[in-house]
Amino acid sequence: MEELKNYGHQHPLLTFNEEQLLGNGNGVVDCSRCGGKVSAPCFSCVECCGFYLHKTCAQAPLELNHPFHRHHPLLLLQNPPYTSDETCVCDYCDETCEKFIYHCSCGLYFHIKCALFTFNIAERNLKELDHVALEDPSFSSKNDGGNLGKCFVCWEPLAMYTYFSLGCGFNLHKKCAELPLKMDHLCHRKHPLVLQFNSERRACKVCQVTQQRGFVYGCSPCELAIHIDCASPLPVIEDKSHQHPFTLFWRRVPFVCDACGTEGHHVAYICGTCSIMVHKKCISLPRIIRHIWHFHRLFHKYFIDKEYLESLNCLLCHEVVDTDYGSYFCADCNVIFHMNCALKENNWYCIVSQENEDDKSLDIPVNSITKVLERNDAGEATVIEHCEHKHYLMLSDKMREHGDKCCDGCLLLISAKFYHCLRCDFFLHKSCAQLPKKKLFRAHGCDGKPFSGPKPFILTSDCMFECKLCGYLSNGFSFKCNECGDALCVRCFALCLQDAVKIPGHKHPLLYYFHYEEQCSGCGTVILGIFRCKDCNFNLCCRCVLLPTTVKHKCDDHILTLTYDKINDYAKYHYCDICEKERDPKHWFYRCETCDTSVHVNCVLGEYSFIKLGSTYNEGNHEHPLTFVKKIHYYPECVECGESCKDISLECAEPGCNYIAHCKCIKPAIGDKY
Incomplete structure (x- = not known):
């Protein structure tokens, strides 16, 4: 057996064939350098301490002058030069490095297997692939869930005529194993392009996308990179989304894509019949989609007559859409999206194949008023049956009598006309009663x-x-x-359901910006995804948009009104009358003008502001049903934790049972279950 003194291990190593490897255990061991499964021939420690190496890993040079990184040599390190809480990532495959790595002084790191295998490709040392067989096409379908089913060069799924190695995990398309190391290219005529690592993470000059792993063709003096696929595009492409074929057209100056309205570089595809020029990626745009931000189908249009549009603003980013270029459009609603906005998130849209589907017949709301029993002279329903209540409901406008009651639908104070039940404490805003x-x-x-x-x-x-x-x-x-x-x-x-929101605290409509991060003008919270005014610096989070304009609280006998502006400039008045802590005069608060009471929004609403007092809760472990209550004049102790019940609590109404507990103390805890 051949003996080898190996860098990084204290004992000599012996060469093992397959029979010796199986006789030394179960034959399934990991390489101590690259971490991959070891196959014979390999090296093993003479002291049998569990140290194994692939033959190629054992013979790896301590310094590697790699053709795909010519500026500096790669040095073999036993461990990543990081602390235990940092992560070292391979600059070729973008996976974590945990053991031996090749390192360059310019900050690059490579798995030992990535460095050595790509070196063999660069040196055309394809005898290293002698153990590799042409695999049948069923392989990629069986292994499409991970890197095993992908090409080690282009990282695309494997197909027919593929170099395949189960032992070392290096799988290659035949065309990728035989890529030219240099090429002269029409988009860069000054210097030849050289196959190399994309060490500087440059964006592709053609498609403007930065890939995180694999090779590119690059020109180091000009700081240029081009993806392998972009360097050799197809001369003609046909796609079912367009009735004519697209022909490759090299351009030395930028152009504007007719399909998406954004700039393109060098590679364009043209349809001479339609007189349009597009990016390669825009050839296969879906023609019809459904989008999470609009009810009807959206059709891709290369241009739209402006006279048919009421608005030229994208429904998602709210910026102007140039209708001379491609967009997604709903003719029924005059709603338009930038192409890139509509397709930005994969889980926001789905592709539709039905050309003649009728959008208008999809949503036929089912009325929640199950029966109208009486109407007044104006045709208004005055007595109704509702699907969510067992008694008749009568229309009323007696605010003096019921003005402190809450709607059982939205849990806000009732206002204007409302329906109420004469047999129990049940109220509904007219609008809540008419919900579908x-x-x-x-x-x-x-x-x-x-x-x-x-x-x-x-x-x-x-x-x-x-x-x-x-x-x-x-x-x-x-x-x-x-x-x-x-x-x-x-x-x-x-x-x-609204595209724009109008609130009493601001004169302009507010539009929702999904990816916009800003401070809320109502509460001061910095949040991603906010309602924003395009005309002035005014932003609201979702909770502030939904704040009730009037509330009732035990701190005051009157209705408290949401206040958007400071009432005075005297600092001594800027305190909350509930918690007695200072409040920011720039933020919204609730106020009683009669008593000059001012309170924080959160102090009024609390944790359970949308739970109706007196309603029943049956989900706890207590033997009797519990009722939501709020003690005002005295605060009994919670039977679970012993603290006073000052907020909304759950009380047993069963005669003789004195059970009362905080909502959070009920098992299962309210809020954990729902």
């Missing part, structure tokens, strides 16, 4: 599932829920997804 029993909802994708179109949401009031959008716990009405069970309070549901 069932409605398709566009702005929802079930967790873990790709967006497939509008989802049916069902109006319900049969349980406690946590709103998916605002996060408040509530026992009012909710709209629940019929597929995944996600629930939205009726206020959030209505908000999501």
